[in-house]
Amino acid sequence: MTGRVGEGGAVAAPAGVGARLPSPLLDVRDDRFDAHGVRLALKRDDLIHPDVVGNKWRKLTPNLAAAGQRTVVTFGGAYSNHLRATAAAGRLLGLRTLGVVRGDELADRPLNPSLARCAADGMRLRFVDRATYRRAAEPEVLAALLAALPLAPEDAYVVPEGGSNPLAVQGCVPLGRELRGRADVVAVACGTGGTLAGLAAGLDPEQRALGVPVVGGGFLAEATAGLQRAAFGERRGTWSLDDRFHWGGYARVPAPLREFADDFARRHGLAVERLYVAKLLWALLKLTEEGAFPAGTRLVAVVTGRPGPETDGQG
Ligand SMILES: *Cc1c(COP(=O)(O)O)cnc(C)c1O
Numbered sequence: 582m583t584g585r586v587g588e589g590g591a592v593a594a595p596a597g598v599g600a601r602l603p604s605p606l607l608d609v610r611d612d613r614f615d616a617h618g619v620r621l622a623l624k625r626d627d628l629i630h631p632d633v634v635g636n637k638w639r640k641l642t643p644n645l646a647a648a649g650q651r652t653v654v655t656f657g658g659a660y661s662n663h664l665r666a667t668a669a670a671g672r673l674l675g676l677r678t679l680g681v682v683r684g685d686e687l688a689d690r691p692l693n694p695s696l697a698r699c700a701a702d703g704m705r706l707r708f709v710d711r712a713t714y715r716r717a718a719e720p721e722v723l724a725a726l727l728a729a730l731p732l733a734p735e736d737a738y739v740v741p742e743g744g745s746n747p748l749a750v751q752g753c754v755p756l757g758r759e760l761r762g763r764a765d766v767v768a769v770a771c772g773t774g775g776t777l778a779g780l781a782a783g784l785d786p787e788q789r790a791l792g793v794p795v796v797g798g799g800f801l802a803e804a805t806a807g808l809q810r811a812a813f814g815e816r817r818g819t820w821s822l823d824d825r826f827h828w829g830g831y832a833r834v835p836a837p838l839r840e841f842a843d844d845f846a847r848r849h850g851l852a853v854e855r856l857y858v859a860k861l862l863w864a865l866l867k868l869t870e871e872g873a874f875p876a877g878t879r880l881v882a883v884v885t886g887r888p889g890p891e892t893d894g895q896g
Contacts, residue, residue, distance in 0.1 A: 599630065600629050600630050600633075600638060600642075601628055601629055601630070602629060602755070602759075603755070603759040604624060604625050604626045604628055604629050604759070605624075605625045605628060606622055606623070606624050606625070606759075606760070606763060606881065607622060607623050607625060608620070608621075608622045609621050609622065609623055609849055611848065611849070613866055613869070613870075614865075614866070614869050614880070617869050617870070617872070617874070617876065618875075618876025618877055618878070619869050619874045619876070619878050619880050620877070620878065620879050620880065621865075621880050621881075621882065622763075622764070622879065622880070622881045622882075623851075623881070623882055623883075623884050624756070624759075624760065624767070624881050624882070624883045624884060625884050626638075626639070626756065626883055626884055626885055627853075627854070627858075627884045627885070627886055627887040632666075632669035632670075632672075632673065633666050633669050633670045633673065634662075634666065634885075634886050634887055635883075635884065635885040635886050635887075636753060636756070636769075636775075636776040636883070636885040636886075637662060637663060637666030637667075637670075637744065637885075637886075638666070638670075639749075639752045639753045639755065639756060639776070639779070640744045640745065640749035640750075640752050640753060640775060640776065641666060641667060641670045641740075641744060641749070641752075642670070642752060643748040643749065643751060643752040644738070644740050644744070644746065644748050644749060644752075645670055645671070645674050645676055647738065647748060648676060648738035649738070651735075651736055651737055651738040652676075652677040652678065652679055652732060652736055652737055652738065653667060653671055653676055653677065653678045653679070653738050653740060654678075654679045654681065654727070654732070654737045654738065654739045654740070655667050655678070655679075655680060655681070655739070655740040655741070655742070655744065656680070656681045656682075656683070656714070656717055656741065656742040657680060657681075657682065657683070657742060657743075658682070658683045658684070659682060659683070659684060659687055659693055659695065659696060660693065660695045660856075661682075661695070662854075662856075662857075662886055662889065663742070663743050663744045664680045664682070664695070664696075664699050664704070665695055665698055665699055665702075665889065666744075667680070667704070667740065667744070668680065668698065668699040668700075668702035668703065668704035669698075669702050671702065671703060671704065672702040672703050677703075677705075678702075678703065678704040678705070679704065679705045679706075679707065679730065679732070679737075680696075680699055680704045680705070680706050680707070681707050681709055681714070681717060681726065682696065682706055682707065682708045682709070683709070683711060683714040684708060684709075684710070684711060684714075685708045685709055685710040685711075686708075687708050688708040692706075695889065707726075707730060709726065713726070717742075718741060718742075723739065742773075743772050743773035743775065744773075744775065745773040745774065745775025745776075745778075745808055746775075746811070747808075747811045747812040748812075749775050749779070750775050750778045750779040750782075750808050750809065750811070750812035750813075751779060751812050751813075752779060753775065753776050753778070753779025753780055753783070754779045754780075754782050754783040755783060756776070756779060756780045756783060756883065757779065757780045757781065757782060757783020757784040757788075757790070757818070758783040758784075759783075760783075760784060760788070760881060761783075761784065761785050761788070762785070763879070763881070764784075764788060764879045764880070764881040765788060765789065765874075765878050765879045765880070766788070766789045766790075766791055766874060766878060766879070766880050766881070767780060767784060767788065767789070767790050767791070767881045767883065768790075768791040768792075768793060768861060768864075768865055768880065768881065768882050768883065769790065769791075769792055769793070769861065769882075769883040769885065770792075770793050770794075770795055770857035770858060770860060770861040770883075770885060771792040771793060771794045771795065771801055771805070771822065772794075772795060772796075772857070773804060773808075774792065774794075774801050774804045774805035774808055775805075775808055776883075776885065777790055777792040777805050777820060777822075778805045778806075778808040778809045778812065779812070780818075780820075780883070781809075781817060781818030781819065781820035782809065782812075782813060782817035782818050783818070784818050784819070786818065786819055787819070788819065789819045789820065789821070790818060790819065790820040790821075791820070791821060791822070791823065792805065792820065792821070792822040792823075793822070793823060793824070793826060793827075793860065793861050793864045793865075794822060794824045794827055795827055795828070795856060795857050795860050796827055797824055797827045798824075799824060801822055801824065802821075802822050805820070805822070823864065823868065825864075826860065826863065826864035826867055826868075827860070828860060834855045834856065834859075838855065838859055838860065838863060839855070841859060841862075841863050842855050842859035842862075845859070845862060851884075852887070852888045853884060853886075853887070853888065854884075854885070854886030854887050854888055854889065855888065856886075857885055857886060858882075858884055858885060858886055861882055861883075862882055865880065865882055
C-alpha cells in the first residue's frame with residue numbers, strides 16, 4: 582500500500598493512510614464515575630488508523646507531508662510508540678524512515694517486539710549511547726549523527742523525540758475542534774505535551790483541557806506553553822496539568838496499574854494502552870473520587886493508543 586504526499590502540505594490521505602476521522606466519541610457507563618454524577622466518554626483516537634494510532638497519526642501526518650522526499654529521522658527509546666508510528670506511517674506513505682534509538686547496548690541484542698515492528702516497517706535503526714542521545718537535539722550533535730549515518734543534512738527531515746514540533750501541535754487542533762460542544766473537560770495523557778497543546782487550541786474557551794503527565798518533573802506546563810507559542814505565536818485555550826498521578830517512568834507498568842487496566846478492559850470490553858491511557862483513566866478516577874469534577878460534568882478521556890508491546894514493569 583502506498584500513499585502520496587499531496588501539494589500544498591496536505592497528505593493525500595484515504596488511499597494510502599485511510600484514516601477514520603473524526604474519531605468516534607463513545608459514552609461509557611461506569612458506576613465509579615456515575616456515583617459522582619460524572620458523565621465519562623471516550624474519544625477513540627485509537628480507532629483513527631490500525632497502524633498509526635491516535636495522537637501519533639494527528640502529529641505525524643503534517644510532518645510527513647512536509648518531509649517531501651527526504652528521509653524522516655526521529656528519536657525514541659526502545660519501546661517508543663512514536664518510533665513505531667513513524668515507521669508504520671513511513672511504510673504507508675512510501676517514505677524512508679530512520680530511527681535513532683536510545684541505548685547503544687541494544688545494538689548487540691535481538692530487537693525487542695517494538696523495534697522489530699519498526700524494522701519490519703522498513704525503518705533503519707541506529708543505536709546511540711545515552712549521553713549522545715540526550716544531546717541529539719543540539720545542532721552539532723545532530724550534524725555529527727547525520728554525518729555518521731551517513732545522511733546529508735538536506736536529505737533529512739528531522740522530527741524531534743516524541744514527535745512534537747509546531748506542525749504536530751497544529752495537527753492536534755482538530756482533536757479539540759471535534760469535541761466542541763460535546764465536553765466540559767477533555768483529558769489527555771501527556772509525554773511531551775504536544776497533543777495537549779493542540780487539543781487545547783482547538784476547544785472553545787469555556788471548555789477545559791486537562792493534561793495528565795505520565796512522568797513527573799513539573800517541566801510540562803512550560804513545555805506545553807512553549808509548544809503553543811512555537812505553533813501559534815501565543816498561548817491558546819484553557820488548559821492545565823495535574824501531575825500528582827504519575828507512576829515514575831515511561832517504561833513502568835506496576836501491578837496496581839495493570840490490575841486497573843485489566844479491570845477496565847473487563848468492564849468495558851476495551852483493552853487500553855497502559856503506558857499512557859491506563860494511567861490517564863486511573864488519574865481521572867482518582868480525581869473524580871476527590872470531587873474534582875462537579876456533578877453533571879461531561880468528561881472526555883482521549884484514548885490516544887491501543888495495547889502494544891510493553892515492558893510490563895521492567896523499569
Ligand atoms: C505519545 C503518546 C502520548 C503523549 O503525546 P504527547 O504529544 O507527547 O504529549 C499519549 N498517549 C499515547 C498512547 C502516546 O503514544
